[in-house]
Amino acid sequence: MPELDLLATFLEIHRTGSLTAAAARRGLSQPAVSGQLARLERQLGEQLFERTNQGVRATARADTLASQIAPHVDKLRGAFDPADEACLARHGLLRLGGPAELTTLRVLPALVPLTTRGLRLRVQFGLAADLLTALLEERLDLVVSAVRPTQRGLAATPFVDEEFLLVGPPALARTVRAEALAQDPVRALAHLPLVAYAEELPIIRRYWRSAFGRRPPNELAVVVPDLRAVLTAVVAGMGVSVLPRYVAEPALAAGSVELLHEPEVPPLNTGFLATRVGGLADPVVALAYRQLLDRAKLWPTL
CATH class of the missing domain: 3.40.190.10 (Periplasmic binding protein-like II)
Known part of the structure; x- marks a missing residue:
């Protein structure tokens, strides 16, 4: 069976189509790469590459060999040299x-x-x-x-x-009275329709329990199983929702939605x-x- 180093050199030649490039990738001299290729061809009893003015061209036997051994050689090289990330990624x-x-x-x-x-x-x-x-x-x-x-x-x-934010479109945000929100936030927000990820209100329910200690009494207006679509529905004015900051941030920055509530301790997941x-x-x-x-x-x- 050919040595791992010979097969690794063969794969670099096959991938780059050049002895010079393969030598650079392997950290070897070009004569050393040529010698390893010649040694592998002797062991297999077959020519693997034809020399051309542009480098080397793989034979049918080389193409077959490369497809058979590439994933295994790359994994073995990565196991012996965990720092060789390019080798691990290639064909992984x-x-x-x-x-x-x-x-x-x-x-x-x-x-x-x-x-x-x-x-x-x-x-x-x-x-x-x-x-x-x-x-x-x-x-x-x-x-x-x-x-x-x-x-x-x-x-x-x-x-x-993930930090969760309660957001709504500006028009609905203006219907929430600041003094009522400070005194009884659940009642102050109760008139707002909800846009949810699922019927069970998984994210909204968690926010209400964390921030207010109870489930939301609000009407569920829209259910759509994608948080980006939830944000789209909120921007369009269909209701309010609780979203991760990374989803809501662009709309907040653009003014398309507003924060409706800022808890002392942000709900996290x-x-x-x-x-x-x-x-x-x-x-x-x-x-x-x-x-x-x-x-x-x-x-x-x-």
Whole structure:
């Protein structure tokens, strides 16, 4: 069986189409790369590349060999050299699950440095319970969960804190009297129709209980299962809602919505990065996990 170094050099030649470029990527001299290629061709008993004026052109045998060994060689190189992130990302596949809004607005942009190096992503949106089940059943590799997993076989690390804001369009905000809000906020807000993510009012109910100690008595006007659509409905004047700061911030800055209430202690929800127990032994999962945790350190409370 050819040595790992020979196969790694072969893959760099195949990917770059150049002995010189492969040498630079491998940190070797060009004669050393040429020697390793010649040695591999002798062991296989076949020519892998044809020399051209522009570099080298892979033979059909080289294309077949590269497709067969690339994922395995990259993972082995990453296991022996965890710092070789480009090697891990290239040809790696990550099956990621998370809530649509947080994944779209924060998580996917955070993974761009890996996708530009070749990481392939397959993303699934959904509720935490469904995504964690898919993780347990090995249909996903990494999940951004709005709740801490309790299932045996799963491990989780705190990832981000979401801050919730009660917002409404300016026209409805003007119907809330400041003195009434200070004396009895539940009554002062009770006439405002709600726009919710779900019939059970998961985010709104949490805000009311945290800020006011009770459930909201308000009429539920609109239910739409996407927080960005909730914001759109609020901006249009359909009602008020509770949204994570990272969703509401652009509309607040533009004046399209206004804060209706500012509690002394902002309601927060901690999101988690969840894997199967032992899942970080997969170097591709570990690479994405580290990337997300490192990037989250730069975010303010969401």
